Amino acid sequence: MDVLRYVAFSDVPEGGNPAGVVLDAAGADEAAMSAVAAEIGYSETAFVVPRDDGSLDVRYFSPLMEVPFCGHATVATAVAYARRHGVGELTFHTQAGPVRVSTAHRPDGAVSATLVSVPPRTAPIASADLADLLGALRWSADELDPGLPPRVAYAGAWHPVIAAASRERLAVLDYDTEALPRLMSRHGWTTVDLVWRESPSVFHARNPFPTGGVFEDPATGAAAAALGGYLRDLGLVDPPVTLTIHQGDDMGRPSVIGVTVPGGLDTGIAVTGTAVAL
Structure with missing residues (x-):
């Protein structure tokens, strides 16, 4: 090939x-x-x-x-x-x-691409599962943003959305490399979408992906789409709206993901970005 x-x-x-x-x-x-x-x-x-x-x-x-x-x-x-x-x-x-x-x-002269996800869904996280997830992440409940409640979000793959109350909390990623993949495999979660909200339309994200053999993803378009659906489902944005997600900064691989959230609960989320050959 x-x-x-x-x-x-x-x-x-x-x-x-x-x-x-x-x-x-x-x-x-x-x-x-x-x-x-x-x-x-x-x-x-x-x-x-x-x-x-x-x-x-x-x-x-x-x-x-x-x-x-x-x-x-x-x-x-x-x-x-x-x-x-x-x-x-x-x-x-x-x-x-x-x-x-x-x-x-x-x-x-660059080429940009925009995908439109399958219709997104959002589901609650059971309190016991959330406790296990925070424990595996080595986060505490008082480090979460109360305005962005924990949920599991889907736009082609499932991702827990866990929002940090501060950029400093997001900057430190030191999860349990045995407990987290076991928990993710048990629930069918692809990555964990850790986010911090800088402003109503600007987010910063980190995505552990130990089940795939990767400690962390520098850019996760599927999780970005799921986040857009989560924000719409919970009434945390007023669609149509365009969001910017910064990811990979803490890894030294800065990434910028554009997310457009349309109106209508059963419509896909648009994700836009560029790509260059290595």
Whole structure:
């Protein structure tokens, strides 16, 4: 397989989240895709099989597992595809459902991609599960933002949304590397979306991903979409609204994720970013 390497949600190779992209994985079985993803070692590698109608079947593998949907690898794949075939509209058929993706040239010549997630959902976290999660994160309840209550949010994959009351709390990530992945695997959580709200439209995020073999993600588009759905479901934003999420700063890989939250509870969340080849 011809593996392309892109970094998503950044204009420069030193930022963002790296992703592997295989634009034609026809004939590759699950074992082969898993082996390639493990060898590359990025948080996700996307494997594409073109359909006769011009849409794409896409599967996403981390070094340790397959995930139903990955935002940063979707952006990377869309930009890589546009570089080869031209910008335009696409449909990605993922295990989470169909995801509409559009690419366009920016004035500076870069290609940006916007995906529209499957309809998001938000669910409560049982008090015992929240206590276990905070314990695994080594956070305390009094370090949480009371204005952003803990929930589990979905926009193709499930992510607990846990909001810190301060930027200083978010800056320290020192979780239990045995307890957290056990808890996440038990509940089917892909990453944990740790956030801090700088302003009504600007958020900072960190995303542990130990179940995938990655301590932390520098940019997580699926969690960004889930956060947009969470904010809309809980009435914490007045849609339509555009949000900016900064992620990866504490890792030295700054990433910027644009999130557009439309009106209507059953509409997908739009996530926008750029990607550059490595």
